[in-house]
Structures are given as C-alpha cells and as structure tokens.
Amino acid sequence: MHRFETGGNSTFDYGIIVVVWAGLLFLTWATVTFTGARPVRGVGLPLAIASVKASLVVLFFMRLRFEKGLFRLILPIAIMAILVVSSLVFSDVFLRY
C-alpha cells in the first residue's frame, strides 16, 4: 500500500499535539499537588492520573486513534496479560501478609 493512502497530511495536526502536551503538564502538576492530600490517599489517585496521561500519549502522540485492525488489539491484549499476571501475584500476596 502506498504511504499516501494511509491517512494523509490532514491527520498531522500541530495544534492538537501542543494542546495534549499542555494537558499532560497540567495532569503532572495535579498528581504532585493532590497525591497524599485528604481525603484521597494511597496509590489509586496517582495511578489513575498516570493512566489518563498514558492514554493521551498513546492515542495522540503515538497516533493509535488513527490506526485500524490489529494495531488496536495489541495494547489491550498486553494489558489483559498484565491483569491476569497481576491477579495471580496479588492473590498470593494478599493471602501471605
């Protein structure tokens, strides 16, 4: 398939990239500011914000939103593998301590 048939120049938008970057910096500030602040404690909030940041990088910087077919399955499959392995590990850890 010729390269020009796979999306074209219109999908390369400088503005969106800059806006996403600003959002990432804001989320980093939010992570540092609110982690540990009451009433939310623990690892949940920073990991949730990290997941949002990671999603922005994957979708907009890595352009996964423009991909089709098998490309869209690779990361979900990897995440599922992580969840399965994590479940097995934590089922042992929680019973051990």
Place this chain on the structure above:
Amino acid sequence: MNYPIGGSSEKHRDYTGAKLGMWLFLATEVLFFVGPLLLYAAYRYRYGADFAAASSSLNLAIGSFNTAILLTSSLTMALSVAAAGRGRAGLSMIFLLATIILGGVFLFDKYIEWGAKIGHGIYPSSEGLLKLKRGEVIFFGLYFFTTGLHGLHVLAGVFLLAGIFVMAALGRIKQADFIKIENSGLYWHIVDVIWIYLFPLFYLVK
C-alpha cells in the same frame, strides 16, 4: 500483493508490517517493566511505611522536572513526526534535535540525582543502605533497578534518534517514506509512558 511503484527500481516497502513489528516490540517492552513493578507492588503492600519514608528522601523537584522534560521531549518527537508527514524535512530535523537534547538533559538530571544518593552512601549493597529498615532497602533496590533500566532505554533512544537524525540529514527520510522516524517516535513515546508510571510510584509514596 505489493507491486513496485515507479518501475522495477522501486524498493519494496511494507509500511504496515514495519509499524506492526514496532508495536509488537513495544508491547514486550511494557511487559518487561511490569515484572519489577509487580515486585514493587507486593513489597509496598508489605512495607508501606518504609516505602513512604524512603520515597520522601528522593528529590521530588528533580523528579517532577524530569517528568516535564520527558513529556516535552514527547511533544517535540510528535511534532517531528508530524512535520515529516507534512513533508517539512528541515522542521522535522529541528524537532528531532530538540528531542535528542531533552533526552540528554533527562539523563544528566538522573546522573545528578543518583550522584547525590551515592554521595550519601545510598547505593545497592552499600553499608549506608543496609543500615536502613528492610522496606527502605527493598525500595532503593527497586528504585535503582527500575530507574536504571529506564535510563538505559532513554540512552538507547537518544542513540537511535541520533542515527535517525543523520539519516534525515542525508536525505534518506522522505514524506513518501518516513516509517523510520515514525517507528523511532513510537519507541520514544513508550519510554515516556513508562516514566509516567515510575514517577508517582517512586516519588509520590505517601
């Protein structure tokens, strides 16, 4: 079947296959880091207070600054790929150079940070480290291992991007075929994604 375009002298290229191969590799990179992070999770559950104490001794300012640096390097990398896609070779090279410089800044900060810790006697198997509580010893072991592994990936990325910069300077990357810079960008962004998770896990334990 892909037919050569422009006559038999046209080199066969498989854009989709090349990008698919890179995505598969990146998936394995993510799985590679999950191992030590599972260790981290298990020991944090066991030694929560020790992890918080050890985390508070890390330099949050440098960690936050490094996060901003890496995010900005992802910005310049994405802009470089975008410029290549638009046929702006010169602009693409400028953004690529900016990415390489920012990667170097990240590594220099890491050197400063590790140097401070090592200067205080905190490094793997040091007497200063082994005097700490068990959970703190485990924390710093995981800290040096995972951030060191990540730093190696950043270093590899810097060398990769430098090679791509040279290829671009030699005119070997064109709007019609910029998969090399696109794939390099994908690698750089995954290195950023990994740090996005490492930063709160090591620097923001409360």
